[in-house]
Amino acid sequence: SRPLILILADQLSFDLPLLRDPPSNAVLALCEVDGEGRYVPHHPQKIVLLFSAMRHFAEALRNRGYQVHYSGLEDADNCQDLLDEAERLARLYHCSEIHVTRPGDWRLHERISQRRDHTPQWHLTEDDRFFCSPDEFARWAGNRRQLRMEHFYRNMRRESGILMENDEPAGGQWNFDHDNREALPNKLDVPDPPRHQPDATTREVMALVERHFSDHFGTLKGFNWAVTRRQALSDLRHFIRHLLIDFGRYQDAISDHEPFLFHSRLSASLNTGLLSPREVCQAAERAWQEGHAPINAVEGFIRQILGWREFVRGVYWSRMPNYKRENRLRAERGLPDFYWSGDTRMRCLNRAITMTHDNAYAHHIQRLMVTGNFALLCGVKPEALCDWYLAVYADAHEWVELPNTLGMVLHADGGYLGSKPYCASGKYIDRMSDHCRHCHYDVKQTTGDNACPFNSLYWDFLERHERELAKNHRMKLIYGSLHRMSDERRRAQRDKARQILEEIHFEPAYGQGDHL
Template identity: 45%
Template sequence: MCELATEATYVHHHKQKLVLVLSAMRHFARELRQQGFKVHYVTLDAQDNSGSFFSEIESVLARSGCQHVVLTEPAEYRLQDQFRHWQQQHPQWQIDICEDDRFLCSHGSFRRWAQDRKQLRMEYFYRQLRQEYGILMEQGQPAGGQWNFDRENRKPLPANKVMPTQPQFMPDEITLDVIKLVESRFGQHFGSLESFHHAVTREQALLQLSHFLDSSLPLFGDYQDAMRQDEPWLYHSLLSTSINLGLLNPLEVIQAAQERWQQGQAPLNAVEGFIRQIMGWREYVRGLYWLYMPEYASRNYLNAYRSLPSFFWSADTDLNCLQQCISQTRDYAYAHHIQRLMVIGNFALLAGLDPEQVSRWYLEVYADACPFNCLYWDFMARHESLLSQNPRLGLTYRQLHKMDEEQQQVLQQSARIFLKSLDQTD
């Protein structure tokens, strides 16, 4: 195992993300040694750290005399490309690449599902995985007689509703050392380290899972689309980092949630909504990424090229919805899916921000209730030729066409003034 500066700096990852990954690696190495495994671990500040995955592997092979290398497939295309090139350069070694067991659907399975389909809809992919794994199924049919309970999961949060507290995993000696290292080496990166409480071991991740199942899952469905100022967690699980790191297996999380429904401890709409985030969206988006890379990274269907405004890092904006989401992201490296999609993502879409820059920002920092209607209508008017045939947007365009000319001009002028201000922020 090796810690590489290049992996921390190819984009400027949030400082909490760096601490999370490095601390989890060091804790895992300690656990392996305690179990009797021999671990070669190269820390970031080690004098003999070569700074290269491949140099470190070659060094171990040279010292040990081994000829057989077993790797897990990389999670990013850039790393996969580098590993393939390295593999071609070293035919003298047997190099086996294993599938990533942090996911349920292999690349090959997704390609077979996608083949010859006119549209790649997440809903149909999700249904197939449900059937394949027997999740929320009763005699071959979806539990409750329907696949999707989204309509039940859009309730407003009552003003007097008290949110469940979240576990606070206090940094131990290993994590404190990593915090010092990250602050000294990557102090210029985005984010704060004052409130680092992420799970960095499997034991902690299991405690987080248990807490979610007990305290939040029963109401997750009702309020999964809700937002409240100064409430970053609501009923969300905070399990995504643990699943992505491999501290939790996605299927064990899914089955644990299903068991709560089977035992009558959580309603079906909550359990289905939670499972869909993991078995549906997580698997589907990963499948699309590998299906269409590398050109997928540079797609820009709407020709949006505006640079990100500076407040995406400073949170210094009068738009309260964005100020709240970005400040929270800075403090915790976290925002729930509605904040990421319907606030930040929606703003980026309406403002015409460059999708490649937006994608890079999301990668760095993670971790539609924004009142600027003029941006929405200006966006719809600008792209009517491309979007008007979408059946889900028919009502939107009928509303647009009902506006009188003066109202449309006011909206367009307001949008132009605001978008011009974005170009002048730097």
């Protein structure tokens, strides 16, 4: 019988098991549908990236001689729902079966699983582009109440053989973090990323997105995401040649004017399938072997992909759907409304949000220690913050966004993913960035009129969650400092935090369960 092979927007790779040797009569389908474009208000750059990359991939498949059906968003007969559209196409081409690779979010996986006994019949295939399958991860995680990325990562190093020399870690250590984490020097030259001129296909998609999604947060101006494998490979080459050497050193630094610093900007290409995680890790490993980059940079970079990226995916598939409902710190606020406008005098937040608006990108430390940290300190509800992160970044897909936001940033899973919350006062931001010298607020003050809001919110957060956090041995030092403060000082900090929270306009929070 004739199969329909449905290819999703994050599966644009000839390496998919379903595309390695498809039956010669198979119909390959890619579908743009309104439902997927709108369930959170995705950044226009993200939608252009996905639709344009899908159109280019469809063309590449046609060039290899496959029969391809591409459903455009404005096609009159498009059902605008992914599964309904695939079933319509199956009927159109007389296909009795629909095959699809495991999608990147639980919601779609669940809907497909429920249609297994349908006609046409749905079949799910495992996505083996990752180093670790959900089953392998579940076996590794077992019944542990807390997981540690570092242990998982060492296992992945051993299993993949990446950065290993005869069963020993290359360079004699698993982790070179103590050589990383420098702040930025005053003057720094960051090489510009390669410029990908939008071709006719991308320009057509840009016009389409302007027509349909212009009300979404973000601009299309300056769109520069790779939409073909060739462009993605050129981004990878640029990173290996010009940026990797300084990646480790400035991994945690934040700049007031440089949005990308020495980060790779490869997450979007990795997540859509234009690059494979294995080839990216191997390219970095080769750079070290050939003496082009130091071990601390290469190990730090590989850890993000072979370690963190695989780890959060494992957590996602082994804990969903309950993971999405976790809210152990009982955070109840909606999102501060300035997350959609950047309209705040807090310079660090203003810059992180403006860069996000302009580029559909912020690097990890901006996400974790600026927008994430502030939401944690304010008590923003996981659903509200997750929807924002899922919407605003070009690389955002739920399997990777949710554990990072709910687990790493909001510590809403009780420490399952990360051993302590990444809460920090203005002092951390001042150390790692040059924002504070451009800010309306004074980072050295906690309670005065001009005090940096992060400071009182930080101490207030620690007080509010003393019961859950004080017994954590990694928090002992900081609770020691809190306990040494006078009652008067603690009261003044609480009052200041209350005043700040009253002045922020928070969007209405979702009701329980609205989100799933």
